[in-house]
Amino acid sequence: MTDAPSSPAADPWWKGAVIYQIYPRSFADSNGDGVGDLVGITRHLDYVAALGVDGIWLSPFFTSPMADFGYDVADYEDVDPIFGTLADFDALIARAHALGLKVVIDQVYAHTSDQHAWFADSRADRTNPRADWYVWADAKPEGSPPNNWQSVFGGAAWTWDARRRQYYMHNFLKEQPQLNVHLEAVQSALCDTARFWLDRGVDGFRLDAINFAMHDPALADNPPAPDDGTPRTRPFDFQLHVHNQGHADIPRFLERLRAVLDTYPGERFTVAEVGGADSDREMKLFTRGDDRLNSAYGFELLYTPALTPRAVADAIGRWPGHAGEGWPSWAFENHDVPRAPTRWSDAADHDAFVRMKMLLLLCLRGNAFLYYGEELGLPQVTIAYEDLQDPEAIANWPLTLSRDGARTPMPWRADERYAGFSTAKPWLPVGHDHPALAVDRQEGDEHSLLHLTRHLLHIRKDSVALTRGDLRVVEASDTILAIERTAPGERLLCVFNMRREPTHWAPADAERWRIAERVNQVGDWTFGGFGACIAEAD
Incomplete structure (x- = not known):
């Protein structure tokens, strides 16, 4: 038995919302350095608002050495100079709100950059006030790492630090040391970070890799994963990740974070990114009731090898709408996976496929995330090895379609150099077939995917059945x-x-x-x- 849909007036703004993800490095460059920035985003918010979406999600723009392109945060409460200033962010918020757009930003709570001041303190010695803010452990008697945990990006999840004469843990790059979110002081610091951005007017957070936020303090070895025939390109794939992620105390931290958001007026939105073999259980756990997160999305449809009726039915069937269940969110594309037209269709089927895919996404029960350029039908870009930026793609070359190929510059004007993204050579190349799909070309074609997307978004917004039914x-x-x-x-x-x-x-x-x-x-x-x-x- 499902809950009856509530009336539109009683629902929070985010329930059934369509949110447009912007990858700041690649959306629009305002100062000619080849990298997108906050001013560039602000100048194009009219275009985003005209799509008919409800809000935007900004991938990280915080101070960072960019080892993982902003997901290695060196200062949670400032803007990296490559993207602009806090004043630029305030202007973006003001313009978005004037256009009726909500603003959701990433929060990365599982780890920081190794350049963060917290880590500098923590690694200095074993007795300072932040000594336990990260996950440290002694070597085994013969000097090897404390256990068998593996990093997502390859190799052991432990790096030796000579200052403390201990290993520190990192689920991702060695430049991304793991925060000890079990510690109340760390939780308090992260909640203060949330307050900083809420005070500046953000309307919600996407919590990056939140199921990685806590580990098993006993540091037990992970068991081997059964061989199901799936190709394994990383040591990470050989384990069941039952001890380095998904700890039972994560929901308590999420309740504490939710309590912070609930002190602010209006409806603030929280959505978890949850990947891994146990993602379905974790998504339900993190969104259960009214005191945790509002929504979650996983990778069932992002990673499925083919977009089929049964794959979609299986994914949506896991969110039947039972009482107390959280609200789902769906994405077919984002910055971590190859563009959907290339993953799921042949070039000859491109135009028909992307039109069907857009309608499908907007008919699902839950929130919909549109990735920048998805409304144009952009295919994946093949990036030459010498142009790769993505550390995962470099490490796994040539066995993966790199994340770089989904992060290339937005094509605004077909006949301009670099498709109107910048006046300088962009940080990643413009796809050779992207100018033909540029915004100005599609604006002039009433049968384009861009026009269809606007039309379908209008239909969805006017339908209670599609948004909340x-x-x-x-x-x-x-x-x-x-x-x-x-x-x-x-x-x-x-x-x-x-x-x-x-x-x-x-x-x-x-x-x-x-x-x-x-x-x-x-x-x-x-x-x-x-x-x-x-x-x-x-």
């Missing part, structure tokens, strides 16, 4: 996904042919339905390749 899977075959979205006084049937071959499918009560919106070729319940529709109950 119940969802029921009607069909999930090899070809067809059909879902019903309902709210008091509104009943919609959303049907997607998720293959290139035409097909016929009709609901059992077809006479009761009227097709109201079509994407690609859709006739009388006959669907061309990647054809999709929304039907209304008569």
